[in-house]
Amino acid sequence: MMQDQKKKVLGIALIGVALAVLPFVIGMGFGNAWIRMLDFALLYIMLALGLNIVVGFAGLLDLGYIAFYAVGAYIYALLASPHFGLHWPLWAILPVGALIAGIFGVLLGTPTLKLRGDYLAIVTLGFGEIIRIFLNNLNAPVNITNGPKGIAGIDPLAKNIEIFGYPLHSLYLIYYLFVALALLIVFVTMRLENSRLGRAWVAIREDEIAAKACGINTRNVKLLAFAMGASFGGVAGGLFAGFQQFVSPESFGLFESIMVLCMVVLGGMGNIPGVILGAVVLTVLPELFRQWAGPMQMAVFGQTYIDPESMRLLLFGIALILVMRFRPMGLLPSSRRKAEFEHAEEGAQA
Amino acid sequence: MTALLQARNIAKHFGGIRALKDVSLTINAGEIYGLIGPNGAGKTTFFNVITGLYQRDGGDIVFAGQPLHVESPHEVTQAGIARTFQNIRLFAEMSALENVMVGRHLRSKGSVIGAVLRTATVRAEEAAIRAKATELLAYVGIAGKAGVRAASLSYGDQRRLEIARALATEPKLLALDEPAAGMNATETAGLRALIEKVRTDGTTVLLIEHDVRLIMGLCDRVAVLDYGEKIAEDVPAVVQKDPRVVSAYLGVPYEQ
Ligand SMILES: Nc1ncnc2c1ncn2[C@@H]1O[C@H](COP(=O)(O)OP(=O)(O)OP(=O)(O)O)[C@@H](O)[C@H]1O
Numbered sequence: 147m148m149q150d151q152k153k154k155v156l157g158i159a160l161i162g163v164a165l166a167v168l169p170f171v172i173g174m175g176f177g178n179a180w181i182r183m184l185d186f187a188l189l190y191i192m193l194a195l196g197l198n199i200v201v202g203f204a205g206l207l208d209l210g211y212i213a214f215y216a217v218g219a220y221i222y223a224l225l226a227s228p229h230f231g232l233h234w235p236l237w238a239i240l241p242v243g244a245l246i247a248g249i250f251g252v253l254l255g256t257p258t259l260k261l262r263g264d265y266l267a268i269v270t271l272g273f274g275e276i277i278r279i280f281l282n283n284l285n286a287p288v289n290i291t292n293g294p295k296g297i298a299g300i301d302p303l304a305k306n307i308e309i310f311g312y313p314l315h316s317l318y319l320i321y322y323l324f325v326a327l328a329l330l331i332v333f334v335t336m337r338l339e340n341s342r343l344g345r346a347w348v349a350i351r352e353d354e355i356a357a358k359a360c361g362i363n364t365r366n367v368k369l370l371a372f373a374m375g376a377s378f379g380g381v382a383g384g385l386f387a388g389f390q391q392f393v394s395p396e397s398f399g400l401f402e403s404i405m406v407l408c409m410v411v412l413g414g415m416g417n418i419p420g421v422i423l424g425a426v427v428l429t430v431l432p433e434l435f436r437q438w439a440g441p442m443q444m445a446v447f448g449q450t451y452i453d454p455e456s457m458r459l460l461l462f463g464i465a466l467i468l469v470m471r472f473r474p475m476g477l478l479p480s481s482r483r484k485a486e487f488e489h490a491e492e493g494a495q496a
Numbered sequence: 497m498t499a500l501l502q503a504r505n506i507a508k509h510f511g512g513i514r515a516l517k518d519v520s521l522t523i524n525a526g527e528i529y530g531l532i533g534p535n536g537a538g539k540t541t542f543f544n545v546i547t548g549l550y551q552r553d554g555g556d557i558v559f560a561g562q563p564l565h566v567e568s569p570h571e572v573t574q575a576g577i578a579r580t581f582q583n584i585r586l587f588a589e590m591s592a593l594e595n596v597m598v599g600r601h602l603r604s605k606g607s608v609i610g611a612v613l614r615t616a617t618v619r620a621e622e623a624a625i626r627a628k629a630t631e632l633l634a635y636v637g638i639a640g641k642a643g644v645r646a647a648s649l650s651y652g653d654q655r656r657l658e659i660a661r662a663l664a665t666e667p668k669l670l671a672l673d674e675p676a677a678g679m680n681a682t683e684t685a686g687l688r689a690l691i692e693k694v695r696t697d698g699t700t701v702l703l704i705e706h707d708v709r710l711i712m713g714l715c716d717r718v719a720v721l722d723y724g725e726k727i728a729e730d731v732p733a734v735v736q737k738d739p740r741v742v743s744a745y746l747g748v749p750y751e752q
Pocket residue numbers: 510513515533534535536537538539540541542582
């Protein structure tokens with residue numbers, strides 16, 4: 147028991163050190179563009195973990211999830227940009243964004259409570275598009291979102307600073323901010339997974355009628371899943387807006403929703419490390435191909451046959467097919483059963 | 497003898513099919529009450545109506561002295577009726593222990609904030625849920641299967657697990673829909689002992705069964721449904737000889 151405790155502390159310490167030095171290693175080896183990508187990977191981890199609550203835990207197929215990312219991003223944009231002349235601090239905006247995105251989650255959830263599977267997917271897909279179209283058109287009669295032009299000049303999350311005379315690029319500070327929030331979301335998700343509510347979500351996923359018969363108020367518990375997932379999306383959206391310093395409806399299309407869903411499915415639905423892996427792989431790999439596909443073709447064939455951008459989508463498709471063929475449960479499938487088994491053994495020894 | 501459940505003139509139809517026609521019956525506290533009838537007689541429909549899975553088209557239900565609100569199944573469970581399903585409905589990917597832990601949902605109250613902060617209260621509650629679930633697995637006789645995925649349990653064990661999960665909600669009335677279906681003679685004997693134990697420990701049992709020997713040996717009273725109508729209700733020995741019941745089962749028209 148003590149041994150386990152020590153191992154756990156050691157493991158956490160090692161992960162902490164690795165996360166702390168990671169941007170310096172990557173920055174020195176590959177340059178700032180890669181730290182930027184790392185930051186994006188962290189945003190996608192937060193998004194994917196939020197969607198994982200809805201799809202992975204509660205089994206509700208949501209194809210409009212990016213709408214909550216959009217809500218969070220626009221809340222940040224409106225509260226911290228010259229557009230309305232407001233300049234709220236980050237720590238005040240994020241909770242507001244999470245709350246409003248959560249409310250949107252309930253708004254989406256309420257009319258879809260009776261729907262499952264394909265039907266739910268279609269309705270949520272529509273919801274995602276509606277939000278995007280609203281953002282596109284809310285520039286008249288009162289200009290709220292600035293329409294398709296988007297909102298620019300958003301307050302940055304951090305500035306370049308100097309520590310003991312050494313310049314430190316803002317990307318590093320943003321990295322630490324994102325790591326902290328991503329860890330918080332991982333922590334909350336892990337705690338929820340092994341709780342009364344986490345079990346209720348999985349029960350609904352496995353058999354909704356039996357869940358009702360067990361006394362679960364499926365309506366409330368589903369709405370809670372929508373709200374939790376949406377609020378994580380809202381936090382990630384706010385960070386995205388401050389990171390890019392620009393938002394426009396274009397960033398929140400159906401393809402983005404599908405991308406996040408792929409991260410959840412590819413990594414291993416319902417399994418937190420799997421979802422994290424899925425988010426990292428699907429952020430980094432396509433970027434790698436975009437950067438290397440062009441020069442590589444030049445080196446081998448002397449000219450570019452396939453446009454790197456379309457090659458990226460092609461490889462993305464192939465990767466998904468391969469995973470679904472050889473690892474249908476995802477790269478790291480849920481360890482729920484294994485954990486429970488170990489627990490039972492522990493109980494037997496005690 | 498006090499009545500635990502009183503169903504009066506329950507009606508349910510699906511389009512043109514009248515699955516239940518003014519069915520009235522009273523289940524007394526502490527008894528094992530059998531509900532039998534040929535295939536399609538409306539037994540499962542009756543279960544679905546009293547547990548809130550279907551909305552009834554007529555009649556009313558009084559449970560434990562209170563009118564039963566059956567707008568949603570979880571409220572029925574809250575009121576004290578738990579059930580199993582004719583075609584077993586377990587949470588397939590969860591372990592046996594977790595299945596029973598879900599049954600404790602109603603009798604615990606850990607919230608989001610409690611779960612995230614893992615307060616002392618929540619930790620104590622989780623431990624209690626786990627202990628109770630472990631105890632119930634032993635009670636139904638599958639203590640050794642706690643960590644096994646529900647879907648990989650044998651058929652008989654799945655039926656037992658469903659009973660444990662239902663008992664976890666602390667019901668006053670346990671409604672079992674064909675629990676012996678697909679069981680061999682040994683398993684059925686074990687099930688019979690389990691149902692008797694449940695009753696002895698203070699839970700009233702409502703039992704749908706096709707196994708006549710099980711019904712006759714176990715039930716205090718039996719009601720017979722045929723084409724959605726209650727055609728008999730009495731102690732097993734009397735019901736067994738009732739000419740209407742005999743003709744319902746043999747398919748011979750009953751001559752008055
Ligand atoms: N959801 C439904 N929709 C339409 N018809 C239904 C529905 N549920 C039951 N029925 C019909 O109601 C009648 C009673 O069915 P029910 O399942 O209650 O019978 P049962 O007595 O449980 O039979 P069995 O012994 O075969 O389980 C049948 O004719 C059945 O086809």
